[in-house]
Amino acid sequence: MNDQRLLVTGGAGFIGSNLANHLVQDNDVVVVDDCSLGTPSNLEPAVDLRERSVLEDDLPTDVDAVFHLAALSSYAMHEDDPAQGARVNVEGFVNVVEQAREDGCETVVYASTSSIYDGARPSAEDAPIAANTGYESSKLARERYAEYFRNHYGLSLAGMRLFSVYQGYNGAEAHKEEYANVIAQFADDLANGRRPAIYGDGTQTRDFTHVEDVVRGLELAADHELHGRYNLGTGTAHDFDTLVGLLNEELGTDVEPEYVENPIPESVYVHDTCADAGKMTAETGWEPQIDLEEGVRRVCGPYLETLPEA
Structure with missing residues (x-):
């Protein structure tokens, strides 16, 4: 991606900061993060950090593409406070996408999870899935809301099912x-x-997947304006x-x-x-x-x- 204005939510966190620091080399990058889980020191000085919650109004969604990575990102966090987990992971997702849509942005790449797979390995995107935890439920809810935004408004939303990123x-x-x-x-x-x-x-x-491979996959998903669910894992x-x-x-x-x-x-x-990442490879050329x-x-x-x- 080059010469675009991009938003990364959760961009002071682990994956988000790696993505923001990569994208800012050739783009104008804004990060939204309340810094409850992320930290500003992860970010390059050129990244425009806004310490705000994804639940707020008037977010900086006047961008060419949104990378929505903000989340309570573990089983334990959700079990400690299931209602807050739903607010951040589901309501926060809907809030960001809706504001982006109103600002004319039609491309969203968002984090889902590989932990929903409930069957044979390696798992393709059409493998059986289940919601056994609050965390998994929240990520599946994102995928369903992405269908709504696609079917009702024609947006491109790529849900990236990430595999054990490190x-x-x-x-x-x-x-x-x-x-x-x-x-x-x-x-x-x-x-x-x-x-x-x-x-x-x-x-x-x-399926341990290095963050650099994940960053490339997220960028390619936006470049190709993908819609649907995609695995990012080594296989x-x-x-x-x-x-x-x-x-x-x-x-x-x-x-x-x-x-x-x-x-x-x-x-x-x-x-x-x-992961069976064949779909991602076929549509973008991505390989770990x-x-x-x-x-x-x-x-x-x-x-x-x-x-x-x-």
Whole structure:
């Protein structure tokens, strides 16, 4: 994208700030973030940050495209306050899209989630889905409201089902702390001699997708004015035991994980994720470029600069 005015909601957060910092190289980028989860220090000085809530009126939606990433982004956040989760994730989405529509913007790319898949892996967009948590329900509600805005007003709304996005504490993921991806958490534990805590037996799998690949996908979705649901994932899943092994190997450490009881009910815990991103590839040419081994090297690199020599 070049020479456009763009809005990124939740743009001081992990994925949002990576996207805003990338887009601002060639565009005028406005970020809306109440900074309850994000932090201004994630953003480049050229990004125009407005510390506001997506629930407010008169948002800066006079733009060429909206990237709506603002959300309460975890199971725990929603279970703590389901009503607030619905307000931010559903009402906030409708509020932003409606204001954008009134300002003449017809292109919206928004974050959905891969945790709704309830069946075979890898999962294509037409695989069975379920809403087992408040978080998943809120993301599915976004997808339904996107259908409404498309069918009633003709807007282009691309719901991006994201798969286990990571970067590491050396990037914009640091502020998420206990809500960061397990790659970031495990790497920090191992580098500091702590045993990473794994829920259950370590056989659960994730399609770990580097944030740079996700940023490219989000931009392509807007460029192509996509509408519908699209997976952004690598198509390869790794279990948590394997992940710890890769991190130990890269860091030169030998720390065993600690297996703990899963605090999330097994009936709703997502045990495995893996993307079939063929639809996204066919319509935009997007393909992941950073495999897990390269991603682990990037996450661990800053620690290797400070670890004492053996």
